[in-house]
Amino acid sequence: MDPSDQKHFLAVDYVVFALLLAASVGIGLYYALSGGRQRTTQEFLMADRSMRCLPVSLSLIASFQSAVAIIGVPAEIYTHGTQYWFIGCAYILGLLIPAHVFIPLLYRLKLSSAYQYLELRFSKVVRICGTLTFIFQMVIYMGVCVYTPAFALNAATGFQLWGTVLVTGLVCTLYTTLGGLKAVIWTDVFQTLVMFAGQIAVIIVGVERTGGMSEVWRKVKEGNRLSGLDLNPDPTERHTFWTLGVGGVFLMLSLYGVNQAQVQRYLSARTEKEAVRSCYMVFPSLQLALGLSCIMGLVMFARYCGEDFSEKLGSSSRDAMVIYFVMDMLQGLPGLPGLFVACLFSAALSTISSAFNSLATVTMEDLIKPHFPSMSEERATLLSKALAASYGLLCLAMAYLTHLLGDSVLLVALKIFGVVGGPILGLFCLGMFFPWANSIGAVAGLGAGLVGAFWVGIGSIVTRSSGAKRLPPRCHVNTTAVFQTAIGNATSRPTGLHRFYSLSYMWYAGFSCLIVILVGLTVSFLTGPMKEGEATPGTVYPLLGKLLFFLPEHMKKKVCCVTPLRPAIPSPQGPGSDKESNGAARGQHTPSQQQILLPDADSRVIEHETAV
Numbered sequence: 001m002d003p004s005d006q007k008h009f010l011a012v013d014y015v016v017f018a019l020l021l022a023a024s025v026g027i028g029l030y031y032a033l034s035g036g037r038q039r040t041t042q043e044f045l046m047a048d049r050s051m052r053c054l055p056v057s058l059s060l061i062a063s064f065q066s067a068v069a070i071i072g073v074p075a076e077i078y079t080h081g082t083q084y085w086f087i088g089c090a091y092i093l094g095l096l097i098p099a100h101v102f103i104p105l106l107y108r109l110k111l112s113s114a115y116q117y118l119e120l121r122f123s124k125v126v127r128i129c130g131t132l133t134f135i136f137q138m139v140i141y142m143g144v145c146v147y148t149p150a151f152a153l154n155a156a157t158g159f160q161l162w163g164t165v166l167v168t169g170l171v172c173t174l175y176t177t178l179g180g181l182k183a184v185i186w187t188d189v190f191q192t193l194v195m196f197a198g199q200i201a202v203i204i205v206g207v208e209r210t211g212g213m214s215e216v217w218r219k220v221k222e223g224n225r226l227s228g229l230d231l232n233p234d235p236t237e238r239h240t241f242w243t244l245g246v247g248g249v250f251l252m253l254s255l256y257g258v259n260q261a262q263v264q265r266y267l268s269a270r271t272e273k274e275a276v277r278s279c280y281m282v283f284p285s286l287q288l289a290l291g292l293s294c295i296m297g298l299v300m301f302a303r304y305c306g307e308d309f310s311e312k313l314g315s316s317s318r319d320a321m322v323i324y325f326v327m328d329m330l331q332g333l334p335g336l337p338g339l340f341v342a343c344l345f346s347a348a349l350s351t352i353s354s355a356f357n358s359l360a361t362v363t364m365e366d367l368i369k370p371h372f373p374s375m376s377e378e379r380a381t382l383l384s385k386a387l388a389a390s391y392g393l394l395c396l397a398m399a400y401l402t403h404l405l406g407d408s409v410l411l412v413a414l415k416i417f418g419v420v421g422g423p424i425l426g427l428f429c430l431g432m433f434f435p436w437a438n439s440i441g442a443v444a445g446l447g448a449g450l451v452g453a454f455w456v457g458i459g460s461i462v463t464r465s466s467g468a469k470r471l472p473p474r475c476h477v478n479t480t481a482v483f484q485t486a487i488g489n490a491t492s493r494p495t496g497l498h499r500f501y502s503l504s505y506m507w508y509a510g511f512s513c514l515i516v517i518l519v520g521l522t523v524s525f526l527t528g529p530m531k532e533g534e535a536t537p538g539t540v541y542p543l544l545g546k547l548l549f550f551l552p553e554h555m556k557k558k559v560c561c562v563t564p565l566r567p568a569i570p571s572p573q574g575p576g577s578d579k580e581s582n583g584a585a586r587g588q589h590t591p592s593q594q595q596i597l598l599p600d601a602d603s604r605v606i607e608h609e610t611a612v
């Protein structure tokens with residue numbers, strides 16, 4: 001980029017940015033020195049299971065709302081119009097289902113890691129496979145998250161790229177390691193507020209400098225950026241109502257239903273009711289975040305009318321252009337460029353810290369503790385801290401990998417969620433909704449789902465099939481129609497494998513989830529399905545029973561899946577206590593089941609029962 005065009009930071013901007021970092025480390029220090037001083041894994045990894053719903057809900061939206069969304073969504077809207085906004089429809093089912101299916105089931109099992117569920121329902125092997133898949137997903141996603149704000153800032157202001165990556169990674173590692181989950185949740189709260197403040201500031205100043213609301217509206221309409229509901233059923237069409245509103249539900253479920261980062265927050269809530277309520281409270285905040293990003297994209301469009309800055313910026317990246325726009329708008333308003341940079345880094349830090357803490361949790365709970373059951377609490381906590389710190393360093397290495405990829409960051413993040421998150425979602429659905437599934441089926445299903453998802457994901461990268469229609473970079477309607485028909489005629493429909501590779505990435509999660517369930521059930525029936533009542537009590541959700549609510553009780557009993565979800569109390573005379581086998585897992589899961597379900601279950605069970 002032309003150096004004369006680079007925007008400069010004033011001292012006050014540096015101060016605002018430094019305050020963000022200092023406040024985050026301060027919160028980390030506070031929780032290192034207060035409460036139980038992070039001397040138990042219960043406190044370090046589970047925040048003593050004492051959180052209230054407001055911090056939990058703000059923390060829930062922070063987990064997957066990173067600088068990727070702050071920059072990527074406006075870039076998407078600027079280039080392709082407002083169709084992406086319809087992902088907001090997926091938030092409805094995408095949050096209602098976790099609140100009423102996943103949270104009650106997981107919370108009542110009193111887990112520490114979501115993958116403990118897989119051992120209770122299937123076997124140790126399934127648990128380890130699930131954990132490793134999750135680790136893989138979060139480690140690559142983390143790379144994108146650290147890299148994005150640093151890259152954007154470097155492109156627009158000449159901030160040193162790798163210096164910024166290093167500072168982000170280190171600050172985050174520091175407060176995560178010092179203050180544990182309590183610090184992670186409370187920094188999330190603070191950082192989410194900074195994130196909203198930064199976006200709102202840019203929009204207000206941007207509208208003002210573009211000539212007011214009506215002027216922005218006029219230009220956006222002229223440029224044809226307001227997309228209507230696209231009901232095209234073609235699954236290769238990148239963004240339509242179906243891919244976003246329906247495919248997006250699976251994406252949301254994989255993130256808000258079964259991802260450890262989120263499950264850990266639900267489990268840290270003091271009661272099940274507070275966990276459910278926090279999930280409900282995510283809805284308005286997530287809509288606000290989406291709305292603000294979309295509006296920012298529209299204001300940016302009104303400002304530049306789709307102008308192409310590739311040459312000026314020395315990169316064709318729309319992501320870099322968003323930062324250019326912001327710096328252009330906020331120039332000459334002391335402190336505001338600093339606020340926006342703080343907003344970007346808040347979004348990034350809150351995501352990375354959730355990743356570090358959840359990765360430390362699963363590594364500890366799923367991979368280490370089962371092999372060293374007699375490890376002292378002190379050692380376990382120290383080891384957890386070391387793990388959080390090592391994932392911090394690994395994340396820096398992953399940032400370098402993202403650097404080599406060089407694609408639209410939103411697209412990369414959504415593909416990772418779909419390709420790796422989808423099969424994990426499938427694994428949980430298989431266990432929760434299908435009592436016949438056994439552990440051989442689960443492993444086979446997960447493997448098939450991963451192969452299917454990687455096949456289409458890598459295929460699409462290699463063949464560069466994206467299904468994207470770029471809107472004409474002009475401000476006037478009449479050229480638009482001509483341009484679009486021209487594009488429509490020029491691009492021929494892909495055939496055969498190419499058509500498979502051009503499957504919209506919004507379907508990846510749903511597609512791979514379905515493969516896991518289908519293959520999982522087939523293999524289970526071939527190898528001897530489990531019977532209802534054989535699985536550990538409380539691990540199967542009575543889906544069919546609830547869907548057939550209109551049938552009389554005795555008829556429901558005839559079909560399967562009707563055993564109601566119950567609080568997980570090891571009652572001596574309760575039906576299906578530990579005399580039942582658990583497919584191939586018999587004997588293996590029993591000790592850990594007791595270890596998980598026995599301690600102080602009673603006090604919490606009382607809470608559930610009053611809550612229900």
Ligand SMILES: CC(C)(CO)[C@@H](O)C(=O)NCCC(=O)O
Nearest residue numbers: 064065066067068069070413414
């Ligand atoms: C994941 C959703 C759809 C919902 O949280 C959204 O926040 C998003 O598009 N995130 C992109 C990935 C990121 O911001 O890191």
Ligand code: NA
Nearest residue numbers: 062065347351
């Ligand atoms: Na975030």
